[in-house]
Amino acid sequence: MLIVSEQRMDFTQCYPDTVSSVAAAARSGCRRRLRRLIKKGRSVDCRDNRGWKALHEAAAAGNEECLQEILSAVDGSSQGSRAYVNSLTHEGESACYLAAQRGHLSVVQLLLKRHANINQLTNDLSCPLYAAVDGGHKDVVELLVSKGAEVNRTHTASCWTCLHQAVYKGHHEIVRILVNVCNLEARDDHRITPLFVAAQYGQQECLEILVNAGANVNTQAADLATPLLIASQEGHLACVDFLLDHGADPNKACSHDWPQLPIHAAAEFGHISILRRLIAVTDRVCDQYYGMVSPLYTAVHRNESIELLLSEGYSPDAQDCTHILGYCSPLSYALSCTSKNPYSESVRLLIAAGASLSETDWICVFLSGEKDLLQLILEHRWIAPPETLAMNSSVPNRHGKTVLKLQELRGLLCVILNQVHFAAYWLPLLMKAGLEPSLLLQPHMLEHADGAVLNYLLEFVNWSTLSVPLKRILDQRRVEKTWKPCLPFDSIPSLSHICRLQVRSVLGPDLLMRTSVVQQLPVPSPMHGFLKFSDIPEPSYTESPQLLHGGARNGNTQHIHVL
Structure with missing residues (x-):
C-alpha cells in the first residue's frame, strides 16, 4: 500500500514543461523560497503550457512581494525590464491584465510604475480596464482611469465598451466613474447604447445614472428598438416608469417592418402593470387607423392583456392588418390558432366584446371541428331577420347580444352552404339560434343535403309554397331514392304546423327561439315546446367538419349566391 505523507509534496520539478519551480513559488506567495531559487540561478523567464511566466503567476495571485523579487531579478539581467513586464500569455494576457481582472x-500600481502597457489587448480584445470593470473592482477602475486608460475602445465580439459592461453587470459605482469620462452614446454592433443595456436588463440604478448624466432616452438600436420598448418587453416596470418620467417617447415606431410601439411589447408578453401605464400615454391612433397595428393583435395569446385593452376601449375589430401581419382582425388571428386545438380564451373575449366575423373567420370556425366554438359565437350573436338589417347601419344590440351584421350573415351562409354534407352538425344549432330557414332553401342545399337534414329543414317551412324549381329538385331526389320524405310533403301542411309557422313569422325566429316570449302567449304551457319546434328530432352526424378540402383551407370557398 502506498502511504502518502501529510506533508505537501512538490511535484513542480517533475513537470518542468507545465510549471517551473520559480512560478510555483510565485503563485504560492513564498517570497523566501522564490528568492532562494533565483539566487540558485533558476530562470524567471520559463513559460508553462499556457505561456505563463512567474510574473503572471505572482500578478494573478496578488503576491506583490513576490512580484517585486521577480522584477528585481529582471532588472539585474540582460533582458529589458519593460519588455518582460509586458510579456503575454498564449491568450494575450499581460500581468497587468491578470491583476486587474482579479x-x-x-499589484496593478506596481506594474504601472514599471511601465506596464495599460491598454494592452488580449486575444479576445479585452484589456485591463475592461477586466476590472467586469469584475466590479472599483478601486482598480479608478486607478486605471486616472492613469489614462482608454475608456471608449470597443471590446469583445459584440463591440461593447467598458460602460456597456459595467451597466450590464449592474456595477453602479463603476458606472458613476465612467459616465464622467466615457461616450454615453457609444454603440455596439447592433447600435445598442449603454442606456439601452440598462433598460434591457432592468438595471434601474445604472439607468438613472446614465439619464442624469445626459444619455439619450430615445436612442434606437439597429432594428429601431428603443429603451422603452425593450424595458416593456422584459417587464421592468421601474425602468419603464423612469423612462416615461424622463422624456421617453411611447409613440416612436420601433421596427422597420411595422409600426411597433412599446405598448405592443407589453401586451404580447403580458406585463399588465406596464401595459396599463402605456395605455395612458400611447396615442390611440394605433387602435383602428389604417397602416397602424392595434396592440390587440400582439395580445392574442395573453388573456389578461386582451381583457385590459378591451376594458380601456380598444376596438375588438381593430384595423385590417392583412398587408402587415397577414390577418384582417385580432379575431382572425386568434381563430387561426384553433385549427388543432379547442378555441382559446382570447377568442371568447373578442367574441363577447362584439368582434366582427369575416367569411374567413367562419371558415376557421368550421375548420376547427369544435361544436363548442360555433355555440360560443351564437351565444354572443343575435341572428336578426335580414330585412331588418342595412349594410351600413350601426349594429344594434338585442338582449345584451350583438346582432350579426348583414355582411357577417352573408359570410356565414356562404360557408355553411359550402358545407352541406355536414349540415347535420351546424343546422340544428343555427335553427335554435333563430336563423331564418328560408335562407337555406337554395338549390345547392336541396340537391346535396342528407335526407335526414332535408326533412329537418323542411319542418321549419311551409313546404307547399316551395317554388317550382325547388319542388323539381325534391321530386328528382325521390326518384333517385336519395331522399325519403318522413312527412307527406305532397299534401297541404296541417293547420297546427301552419299556425306555428305564422307565430314564428309574427314574433320573428330570433325572438321565438332565443327568448321566453312564447311563454307570454295565451296558450296552454304544453304548447310552448311545439311552438318552438322542440318536437322535431335533430339529424345525427358522425363526422366532424374539419373539412373545407383543397382551396377552402386557404380561405377560398366556392361562392354561392345568397340573400
Whole structure:
C-alpha cells in the first residue's frame, strides 16, 4: 500500500514543461523560497503550457512581494525590464491584465510604475480596464482611469465598451466613474447604447445614472428598438416608469417592418402593470387607423392583456392588418390558432366584446371541428331577420347580444352552404339560434343535403309554397331514392304546423327561439315546446367538419349566391 505523507509534496520539478519551480513559488506567495531559487540561478523567464511566466503567476495571485523579487531579478539581467513586464500569455494576457481582472490594486500600481502597457489587448480584445470593470473592482477602475486608460475602445465580439459592461453587470459605482469620462452614446454592433443595456436588463440604478448624466432616452438600436420598448418587453416596470418620467417617447415606431410601439411589447408578453401605464400615454391612433397595428393583435395569446385593452376601449375589430401581419382582425388571428386545438380564451373575449366575423373567420370556425366554438359565437350573436338589417347601419344590440351584421350573415351562409354534407352538425344549432330557414332553401342545399337534414329543414317551412324549381329538385331526389320524405310533403301542411309557422313569422325566429316570449302567449304551457319546434328530432352526424378540402383551407370557398 502506498502511504502518502501529510506533508505537501512538490511535484513542480517533475513537470518542468507545465510549471517551473520559480512560478510555483510565485503563485504560492513564498517570497523566501522564490528568492532562494533565483539566487540558485533558476530562470524567471520559463513559460508553462499556457505561456505563463512567474510574473503572471505572482500578478494573478496578488503576491506583490513576490512580484517585486521577480522584477528585481529582471532588472539585474540582460533582458529589458519593460519588455518582460509586458510579456503575454498564449491568450494575450499581460500581468497587468491578470491583476486587474482579479482586483489586485497594489499589484496593478506596481506594474504601472514599471511601465506596464495599460491598454494592452488580449486575444479576445479585452484589456485591463475592461477586466476590472467586469469584475466590479472599483478601486482598480479608478486607478486605471486616472492613469489614462482608454475608456471608449470597443471590446469583445459584440463591440461593447467598458460602460456597456459595467451597466450590464449592474456595477453602479463603476458606472458613476465612467459616465464622467466615457461616450454615453457609444454603440455596439447592433447600435445598442449603454442606456439601452440598462433598460434591457432592468438595471434601474445604472439607468438613472446614465439619464442624469445626459444619455439619450430615445436612442434606437439597429432594428429601431428603443429603451422603452425593450424595458416593456422584459417587464421592468421601474425602468419603464423612469423612462416615461424622463422624456421617453411611447409613440416612436420601433421596427422597420411595422409600426411597433412599446405598448405592443407589453401586451404580447403580458406585463399588465406596464401595459396599463402605456395605455395612458400611447396615442390611440394605433387602435383602428389604417397602416397602424392595434396592440390587440400582439395580445392574442395573453388573456389578461386582451381583457385590459378591451376594458380601456380598444376596438375588438381593430384595423385590417392583412398587408402587415397577414390577418384582417385580432379575431382572425386568434381563430387561426384553433385549427388543432379547442378555441382559446382570447377568442371568447373578442367574441363577447362584439368582434366582427369575416367569411374567413367562419371558415376557421368550421375548420376547427369544435361544436363548442360555433355555440360560443351564437351565444354572443343575435341572428336578426335580414330585412331588418342595412349594410351600413350601426349594429344594434338585442338582449345584451350583438346582432350579426348583414355582411357577417352573408359570410356565414356562404360557408355553411359550402358545407352541406355536414349540415347535420351546424343546422340544428343555427335553427335554435333563430336563423331564418328560408335562407337555406337554395338549390345547392336541396340537391346535396342528407335526407335526414332535408326533412329537418323542411319542418321549419311551409313546404307547399316551395317554388317550382325547388319542388323539381325534391321530386328528382325521390326518384333517385336519395331522399325519403318522413312527412307527406305532397299534401297541404296541417293547420297546427301552419299556425306555428305564422307565430314564428309574427314574433320573428330570433325572438321565438332565443327568448321566453312564447311563454307570454295565451296558450296552454304544453304548447310552448311545439311552438318552438322542440318536437322535431335533430339529424345525427358522425363526422366532424374539419373539412373545407383543397382551396377552402386557404380561405377560398366556392361562392354561392345568397340573400
